Amino acid sequence: MTDISTGEAAAYGDRDPDALARRAGERANPDRDQHFLVDDRVLDRIPGYLPDDADASHPLEIGGGAGALTDRLLAATAADGDDQNVPGRLSVIERDGTFADFLREEFATAVDDGRLDVIQGDALDVDLPPFTACVANLPYGVSSEIAFRLLPEGKPLVLMFQAEFAERMVASAGESEYGRLSVSAQHYAAVEIVERVPKEAFDPQPAVESAVVRCTPRDPEYEVGDEALFLRFVKALFTQRRKTVRNAIRNTGHISGLDDPDAVVEAADEKLLGRRPGTLEPSAFAALAELARERGAPTEV
Numbered sequence: 062m063t064d065i066s067t068g069e070a071a072a073y074g075d076r077d078p079d080a081l082a083r084r085a086g087e088r089a090n091p092d093r094d095q096h097f098l099v100d101d102r103v104l105d106r107i108p109g110y111l112p113d114d115a116d117a118s119h120p121l122e123i124g125g126g127a128g129a130l131t132d133r134l135l136a137a138t139a140a141d142g143d144d145q146n147v148p149g150r151l152s153v154i155e156r157d158g159t160f161a162d163f164l165r166e167e168f169a170t171a172v173d174d175g176r177l178d179v180i181q182g183d184a185l186d187v188d189l190p191p192f193t194a195c196v197a198n199l200p201y202g203v204s205s206e207i208a209f210r211l212l213p214e215g216k217p218l219v220l221m222f223q224a225e226f227a228e229r230m231v232a233s234a235g236e237s238e239y240g241r242l243s244v245s246a247q248h249y250a251a252v253e254i255v256e257r258v259p260k261e262a263f264d265p266q267p268a269v270e271s272a273v274v275r276c277t278p279r280d281p282e283y284e285v286g287d288e289a290l291f292l293r294f295v296k297a298l299f300t301q302r303r304k305t306v307r308n309a310i311r312n313t314g315h316i317s318g319l320d321d322p323d324a325v326v327e328a329a330d331e332k333l334l335g336r337r338p339g340t341l342e343p344s345a346f347a348a349l350a351e352l353a354r355e356r357g358a359p360t361e362v
């Protein structure tokens with residue numbers, strides 16, 4: 062039987078988001094990137110967006126808030142890796158001390174059982190705990206920084222973003238949303254929007270629509286000898302997206318870190334040089350970045 066006052070005995074996955082927020086005793090504050098999910102149907106679906114073969118034995122949640130998604134993740138956290146009799150474990154990072162304390166109280170049984178670990182801190186600074194996948198309704202003010210902290214870890218991710226950001230992540234060459242974000246994210250993972258979420262699903266409502274993105278780690282279809290140079294090169298070229306690739310390479314040596322951008326232009330395929338950065342497939346950026354590595358004498362940046 063559920064104890065309505067604390068929710069402590071409620072089965073995981075059943076907690077009412079509005080009741081959680083009331084028990085937490087503090088209202089979500091949009092100035093602190095706090096927009097809590099209050100639509101049960103969305104909350105129930107999110108853990109199921111992990112890829113079928115994902116190891117769900119130790120998910121990480123970033124920004125637990127009042128725990129509506131934490132509750133669903135505790136319900137969904139699979140038996141631990143090799144030993145199917147050992148329940149899985151969830152780690153949550155939450156910056157706000159009031160909500161971090163509340164999560165420990167609300168889910169005290171899971172904490173005592175060693176199934177839940179609440180880390181109070183800034184997700185951009187804290188050491189990440191070991192995790193097998195990450196599922197989170199991210200704080201939008203730092204969603205890009207958090208995503209690019211997680212993507213190189215090579216784990217499946219299911220993350221809520223502002224819809225416009227999500228569209229840029231998944232865009233393909235030639236589309237208007239295609240840019241540095243698309244190439245950089247798709248360098249690490251296959252990226253897809255799995256659900257669009259209206260403002261009404263949150264309290265307080267954010268200014269814009271949201272979308273849930275699934276990132277399934279995989280190797281890219283190209284090889285790069287210097288990943289940092291590749292990512293800098295992509296960043297540099299997209300600062301000049303209306304120029305030809307030829308001019309973009311020449312104008313951005315200070316960003317890509319090339320001593321001799323002209324040497325790259327001289328060695329590159331004429332057809333590529335005449336195109337605009339927004340039409341180049343990731344593999345074409347990789348081919349140019351390889352030339353840059355060989356001919357452009359990259360300096361330390």
Ligand SMILES: C[S@@+](CC[C@H](N)C(=O)[O-])C[C@H]1O[C@@H](n2cnc3c(N)ncnc32)[C@H](O)[C@@H]1O
Nearest residue numbers: 094096097098124125126156157183184198200
């Ligand atoms: C969009 S809310 C999501 C809350 C809850 N998971 C939900 O879905 O209702 C984002 C949460 O991230 C927390 N947060 C904001 N910035 C953070 C940061 N830099 N590191 C960790 N948590 C942060 C906020 O306090 C808030 O609880």
